[in-house]
Amino acid sequence: xxxxxxxxxxxxxxxxxxxxxxxxxxxxxxxxxxxxxxxxxxxxxxxxxxxxxxxxxxxxxxxxxxxxxxxxxxxxxxxxxxxxxxxxxxxxxxxxxxxxxxxxxxxxxxxxxxxxxxxxxxxxxxxxxxxxxxxxxxxxxxxxxxxxxxxxxxxxxxxxxxxxxxxxxxxxxxxxxxxxxxxxxxxxxxxxxxxxxxxxxxxxxxxxxxxxxxxxxxxxxxxxxxxxxxxxxxxxxxxxxxxxxxxxxxxxxxxxxxxxxxxxxxxxxxxxxxxxxxxxxxxxxxxxxxxxxxxxxxxxxxxxxxxxxxxxxxxxxxxxxxxxxxxxxxxxxxxxxxxxxxxxxxxxxxxxxxxxxxxxxxxxxxxxxxxxxxxxxxxxxxxxxxxxxxxxxxxxxxxxxxxxxxxxxxxxxxxxxxxxxxxxxxxxxxxxxxxxxxxxxxxxxxxxxxxxxxxxxxxxxxxxxxxxxxxxxxxxxxxxxxxxxxxxxxxxxxxxxxxxxxxxxx
Numbered sequence: 478x479x480x481x482x483x484x485x486x487x488x489x490x491x492x493x494x495x496x497x498x499x500x501x502x503x504x505x506x507x508x509x510x511x512x513x514x515x516x517x518x519x520x521x522x523x524x525x526x527x528x529x530x531x532x533x534x535x536x537x538x539x540x541x542x543x544x545x546x547x548x549x550x551x552x553x554x555x556x557x558x559x560x561x562x563x564x565x566x567x568x569x570x571x572x573x574x575x576x577x578x579x580x581x582x583x584x585x586x587x588x589x590x591x592x593x594x595x596x597x598x599x600x601x602x603x604x605x606x607x608x609x610x611x612x613x614x615x616x617x618x619x620x621x622x623x624x625x626x627x628x629x630x631x632x633x634x635x636x637x638x639x640x641x642x643x644x645x646x647x648x649x650x651x652x653x654x655x656x657x658x659x660x661x662x663x664x665x666x667x668x669x670x671x672x673x674x675x676x677x678x679x680x681x682x683x684x685x686x687x688x689x690x691x692x693x694x695x696x697x698x699x700x701x702x703x704x705x706x707x708x709x710x711x712x713x714x715x716x717x718x719x720x721x722x723x724x725x726x727x728x729x730x731x732x733x734x735x736x737x738x739x740x741x742x743x744x745x746x747x748x749x750x751x752x753x754x755x756x757x758x759x760x761x762x763x764x765x766x767x768x769x770x771x772x773x774x775x776x777x778x779x780x781x782x783x784x785x786x787x788x789x790x791x792x793x794x795x796x797x798x799x800x801x802x803x804x805x806x807x808x809x810x811x812x813x814x815x816x817x818x819x820x821x822x823x824x825x826x827x828x829x830x831x832x833x834x835x836x837x838x839x840x841x842x843x844x845x846x847x848x849x850x851x852x853x854x855x856x857x858x859x860x861x862x863x864x865x866x867x868x869x870x871x872x873x874x875x876x877x878x879x880x881x882x883x884x885x886x887x888x889x890x891x892x893x894x895x896x897x898x899x900x901x902x903x904x905x906x907x908x909x910x911x912x913x914x915x916x917x918x919x920x921x922x923x924x925x926x927x928x929x930x931x932x933x934x935x936x937x938x939x940x941x942x943x944x945x946x947x948x949x950x951x952x953x954x955x956x957x958x959x960x961x962x963x964x965x966x967x968x969x970x971x972x973x974x975x976x977x978x979x980x981x982x983x
Contacts, residue, residue: 478557478560479557479560479561479564479763479766479767479768480767480768481763481764481767481768481769481770482560482561482564482613482763482767482768483564483567483568483571483768484768485615485761485763485768485769485770486564486565486568486615487568487571487572488761488770489568489615489617489759489760489761490546490568490569490572490577490578490617491536491572491575491577492759493617493618493619493757493758493759494538494539494543494572494577494578494619494757495532495533495536495537495538495539495577496532496533496536496539496759496776496782497529497532497533497539497755497756497757498693498756498758498759498775498776499775499776499777499780499782500693500694500695500775501670501694501731501754501756501758502529502782502783502785503694503695504670504694504731504732505522505525505526505529505668505731505754505785506785507728507731508522508668508721508728508731509522509523509526511727511728512720512721512726512727512728515794516724516725516726517720517721517722517724517725517726517815517956518720518721518722518724518725518726518727518728519726520791520817520956521721521722521724521917522721523786523791523792524791524917524920524923524954525721525754525785525917525919525920526785526786527785527786527791527920527923528869528917528919528920528921528922528923529785529786530784530785530786531922531923531926532921532922533782535922536577537866537867537921537922537925538576538577538578538579538855538866538867538921538922539755539757539919539921539922540621540753540755540757540867540869540918540919540920540921541579541852541853541854541855541867541868541869541921542579542581542621542622542623542853542869542871543577543578543579543581543619543621543855544581544618544619544620544621544622544625544757545581545599545600545601545619545620545621545622545625546569546578546594546599546600546601546617546619547600547601547603547617547618547619547620547687548565548600548601548602548603548615548616548617549603549605549614549615549616549617549688549691550602550603550604550605550613550614550615550616551604551605551606551607551609551613551614552604552605552606552607552613552614552765553606553607553608553609553610553611553612553613553765554606554608554610556606556613556765558604561604561613562602565600565602566595566600569593569594569595569599569600570593570594570595572594573592573593573594574593576855576856576857576866578594579853579854579855579867579941579942580592580593580594580940580941580942581594581599581622581942582594582595582596582599583596583940584596588830588939588940588943589940590939590940590941590942590943592940592941603684609765610765611764611765612762612763612764612765612771613762613763613764613765613768614760614761614762614763614774615760615761615763616691616758616759616760616774617758617759617760618687618690618691618752618757618758619757619758620687620690620750620752620757621753621755621919622871622872623664623665623666623753623871623872623895623896623918624661624665624666624669624751624752624753625751626664626665626872626875627657627660627661627664627665627669627751628683628686628748628749628750628751629653629656629657629660629748629749629751630679630682630683630746630747630748630749631643631653631656631746631747631748631749632744632745632746633645633649633650633653633745633746633747634649634745635653637652637653637656637982638656638975639656639659639975639976639978639979639982640652640655640656640978640979640981640982641982643656645745647702647706649747650673650675650706650735650747651706651709651710652982653747653749654671654673654710654714654733654735654747654749655710655713655714655717655978655981655982656978657671657749657751658671658714658717658719658729658730658751659717659719659974659975659978661719661751662719662723662896662897662967662970662971662974663719663722663723663724663895663896663897663915663918663967663970664723664872664874664895664896664897665751665752665753665896666722666753666754666755666895666896666918666919667719667720667721667722667723667729667730667753667754668720668721668728668729668730668731668754669729669730669731669751669752669753669754669756670690670694670730670731670732670733670734670751670752670756671730671732671733671734671749671750671751671752672685672686672687672688672689672690672692672734672735672736672749672750672752673686673689673733673734673735673736673747673748673749673750674686674689674735674736674737674738674746674747674748675735675736675737675738675746675747676737676738676739676740676745676746677738677739677740677746677748678740678741678744678746679746679748681738682738682746682747682748683748683750685736685738685748686736686748686749686750687750688736689734689735689736689750690734690750690752690756690758691758691760692734693775694731694732694756696734698734698735700737703735703736703737706735707733707734707735710730710733711730711732711733713981714729714730714733715727715728715729715730716977716981717729717974717977717978717981718970718973718974718977719970719974720970721754721917722895722896722915722917722918723896723897723967723970723971724915724956724958724966724970725966725970725973731754731756732756753918753919754919755919758775759773759774759775759776760773760774760775761773761774762774791923791954794817796817797817797818797819797954798812798816798817798818798819799818799819799821799952800818800819800820800821800891801820801821801822802820802821802822802823802824802846802847802848803822803845803846803847803890804846804847804848804890804891805846805890806890806909806910806911807910808890809890809891809910809911809912809961810910810961810962812912812957812960812961813957813960813962813964814957814958814959814960814964814965814966815956815957815966816956816957817954817955817956817957818914818954818955818956818957819952819953819954820848820891820893820914820950820952820953820955821950821951821952821953822848822949822950823847823848823932823947823948823949823950824847824848824849824850824893824948824949824950824953825842825844825847825848825849825850825945825946825947825948826849826850826851826852826853826854826944826945826946826948827849827850827851827876827945828851828852828853828871828875828876828942828943829875829876829943830936830939830940830943831936831939831943831944831945832876832879832880832883833879834936834939835879835883835886835887836879836882836883840887840945841935841936841945842935842945842947844887844888844889845887845888845889846888846890847887847888847889847890847891848889848890848891848892848893848950849883849889849891849892849893850870850892850893850894850948851870851871851872851873851876851892851893851894851895852868852869852870852871852893852894852946853871853941853942853943854866854867854868854925854928854941854942854946855867855868855921855941856931856941856946862931863931863934863946864931865925865928865931865946865948866925867921867922867925868921868924868925868928868948869895869916869917869918869919869920869921869923869924870893870894870895870915870916870917870918870924871894871895871918872894872895872896872918873892873894873895873896873897873898873913874896874897874898874899876894876898876902877898877899877901877902878901880892880898880901880902880905881901881902881904881905881906881908881909882905884902884905884906884909884911885905885908885909888909889909889911890910890911890912891911891912891913891914892911892912892913892914893914893915893916893953893955894913894914894915894916895915895916895917895918896915896918896967897913897915897958897959897965897966897967897968898913898959898967902959903959903963903965903968904963906959906960906961906963907961907962907963909961910961911961912957912959912960912961913957913958913959913960914955914956914957914958915955915956915957915958915966916953916954916955924953927950927951927952927953927954928948928949928950928951928953929949929950929951930948930949931946931947931948931949932947932948932949933946933947934946934947935947
């Protein structure tokens with residue numbers, strides 16, 4: 478039964494991880510046209526466009542966080558779901574083995590990485606029977622941890638910061654959606670897209686919200702009330718001024734899709750599933766007897782994909798500041814918010830496990846004058862060594878409890894990440910003479926090309942994403958968004974967008 482099902486699902490997984498669908502590409506093209514040349518958002522969008530092209534051309538992961546695989550499957554009555562589940566798991570493991578997915582499945586109690594993206598609850602599969610006897614439909618969304626952390630759920634009525642009371646009404650729902658986008662700022666890799674569910678219980682609401690992300694960005698909701706709400710949000714939310722990566726700008730959201738479920742009289746939930754610009758969602762329709770692909774959903778393989786970036790790609794202005802490790806306090810104190818730097822030399826990756834480890838253990842390397850990169854790369858074995866195949870930044874705010882102390886204790890001079898950090902880190906940067914450098918979230922192929930060598934790896938027992946990789950950077954571009962003088966672009970944009978949010982709540 479279904480002799481080609483496994484291969485078809487592998488193709489689906491690989492294509493979803495490496496090639497954005499046409500509707501998302503079109504929305505990002507519009508975003509690029511709306512930002513003035515030379516602005517920080519425009520520069521970030523240029524990197525994103527080049528990254529999208531590089532990922533498709535090289536069949537590499539668009540973002541190094543290849544997310545939680547979530548499948549929606551429609552199958553005929555009598556189809557063997559047990560076999561399909563087994564082969565979907567095998568397809569996920571095979572895509573991981575090929576380096577198209579990063580090993581992301583971690584034991585929640587021990588922190589141990591399974592290494593193959595399999596484990597309790599991974600991948601997620603939702604099956605539904607349908608009356609079509611000849612076909613099986615398989616849809617997949619890959620939603621990364623950074624944007625997943627920006628999901629929100631509201632219980633109405635509620636008091637919302639800057640918006641006041643949100644009642645059990647369409648107006649109250651509108652306020653919740655606006656607040657969710659404002660709250661995400663750059664941490665969710667804006668410009669993002671959101672799926673929303675009005676009603677249901679806490680569990681079904683989140684499921685329905687995520688299911689809305691399977692809709693195309695250019696569709697129209699069949700319910701005129703929800704269609705009006707979606708249009709209203711898209712007409713208002715980009716006035717917030719959050720912009721790409723939270724740098725400020727005209728486009729903060731590329732899509733809003735709303736569904737509704739009945740609820741209990743005592744409950745009124747609004748659930749928001751936030752997705753990033755790397756909106757990876759595709760599907761296939763399979764022959765119910767062979768499992769072979771009959772046609773693709775969301776894309777037409779016979780239609781050539783237009784390039785996102787022009788041939789020039791990212792063009793340097795000559796105002797960039799070249800830095801080479803080891804860095805000095807004097808160099809860092811000379812930088813200010815808004816400076817674009819090109820970092821070369823040694824850098825060390827460090828995510829949650831590394832930061833926790835360094836609070837009670839000496840580092841395995843000398844970090845004095847060094848750079849910590851908040852990144853969990855996709856790596857491939859190359860002879861006796863390793864090669865980085867995808868390496869964009871992860872959301873930095875998770876390291877807020879540790880970062881200032883690690884900078885001070887070990888002499889770190891620069892931290893690269895995305896989304897910014899909080900008041901404790903900002904004070905630590907000022908005290909120690911260090912800076913926070915914001916790279917463009919999701920641009921995994923672009924940044925992988927700025928890594929010329931993997932010199933080694935420490936703490937491999939934490940798993941591939943959480944290990945400390947010793948990287949050699951070559952002109953790695955990033956923006957100073959938190960400097961050694963107490964200034965933060967993230968705080969400035971958050972305050973300015975809060976004022977705009979308050980105006981929208983009137």
